Amino acid sequence: MSIVDNYHLVRSQLPQGTRLVAVSKYHPVEALREVYDAGCRCFGESHVQELQVKRPQLPADIEWHFIGHLQTNKVKYIAPYISMIHAVDTPRLLQEIHKQARRYQREIPCLLELHVAQEATKYGFEPEVCMQFLAEGEWRQWQGARICGIMCMASNVDNESRIEADFEQARTFFLEAKKRFFADDPAFCECSWGMSHDYTLAIRHGSTLVRVGSKIFGERVY
Ligand SMILES: *Cc1c(COP(=O)(O)O)cnc(C)c1O
Numbered sequence: 001m002s003i004v005d006n007y008h009l010v011r012s013q014l015p016q017g018t019r020l021v022a023v024s025k026y027h028p029v030e031a032l033r034e035v036y037d038a039g040c041r042c043f044g045e046s047h048v049q050e051l052q053v054k055r056p057q058l059p060a061d062i063e064w065h066f067i068g069h070l071q072t073n074k075v076k077y078i079a080p081y082i083s084m085i086h087a088v089d090t091p092r093l094l095q096e097i098h099k100q101a102r103r104y105q106r107e108i109p110c111l112l113e114l115h116v117a118q119e120a121t122k123y124g125f126e127p128e129v130c131m132q133f134l135a136e137g138e139w140r141q142w143q144g145a146r147i148c149g150i151m152c153m154a155s156n157v158d159n160e161s162r163i164e165a166d167f168e169q170a171r172t173f174f175l176e177a178k179k180r181f182f183a184d185d186p187a188f189c190e191c192s193w194g195m196s197h198d199y200t201l202a203i204r205h206g207s208t209l210v211r212v213g214s215k216i217f218g219e220r221v222y
Contacts, residue, residue, distance in 0.1 A: 003031055003034050004034055004035065004037075004038045006215060006216045006217075006218075007022065007035050010199075010210075010212055010215055013199075013200065014203065017208060018207055018208055018210060019042065019208065020040070020210055020212060021044040021067065021192075021209055021210065021211045022035055022043050022044065022212065022217075023044040023046075023067060023195075023213030024043045024044065024045060024213070025044070025045050025050065025068070026050075029057045029058060032054065035217075036059060041062055042063045042065065042083075043065065044064075044065040044066075044067040045064065045065075045067070045068070046066070046067050046068025046069070048066075048074040048077050051078065052077060055081070063083040063084075064081065064082055065082070065084045065086060065211075066078055067086045067192075069089070070087065070088075070093060072096045075097050075100045076103075079100035079103065079104055079108065080104050082108060084108075084109040084111065084148070085097060085108060085109070085110045086113070086151045086209075087111070087124075088110045088111060088112050088113060089112075089124050089125055091138065091139070094145045094147075095142055097110055097142075097144065097145035098141075098143065100144070101144030106144065107146045108145055108146065109146050109148040109187070110145045110146060111147075111148060111149050111151040111190060112125060112147060112150055113125065113150075114127055114130055114150055114169075114170050115127075116155075116166040116167075116169045117152075117153055117155040118155045118157070118162070118166075119155060124152070124153075127173050130173070131173070134180070135180075135181075146187060147182075148187050148189065149174065149189060149190030149191055149192065149208070150170055150173060150174045150177070150190070152166065152167070152170040152192075152193050154166035154167055154201075160201060163198050163201050164201050164204070167193050167198075167202055167204075167206075167207070168205050170191065171191060171205050171206045174191050174206070190208050190209055191206050191209070192207070192209040192210075193209075193210070194210035194211065195210070195211055195212060196212050196213060196215035196216075
């Protein structure tokens, strides 16, 4: 199967209301262009430097999503154009996004990353910490960083029920946060979960954005 066949296959599996972010990290611009020509306008990258090099070589109507861990001191490079930042995992990063967005008179859509997987990782808010942060409300002053939903990565295991439990935990969190803090805000509507090996499970648990890389582009070339 070609990259374009893979792209069409993944697209065909998504229900209405779930969008595809084609994760193109480590893949050359030629590969992105093939998928672009097949109709894709939404790409995900996880390294600022790589994104900065690739973006000028590709058409301007692409929506670039930043999906990886983002260092606070790098927000300024992508603030002028980034369409969404998926993995906001500290209040400080959210505040910096707000600050940089304002310099460009922008509001940058952001997702809060929840740590729901069983692996210990440095990244992602613990759910109770995230709920507490939302309850404290300081983020309401940071409208340059518009909180549009929740992002997570499921446990990296083969056990499907474990993966589904992680997505369900994130979904429950999203609904609770929606009810408590965003009931009047239609922009809070995104659930970013599902990667190549688990997006079919993610869509059963309310995913509105799947981030699929290797299933489209093949294994990464480093
Ligand atoms: C690389 C990456 C993906 C895509 O992973 P695949 O397994 O290649 O589909 C999704 N989300 C994040 C945060 C990533 O870093």
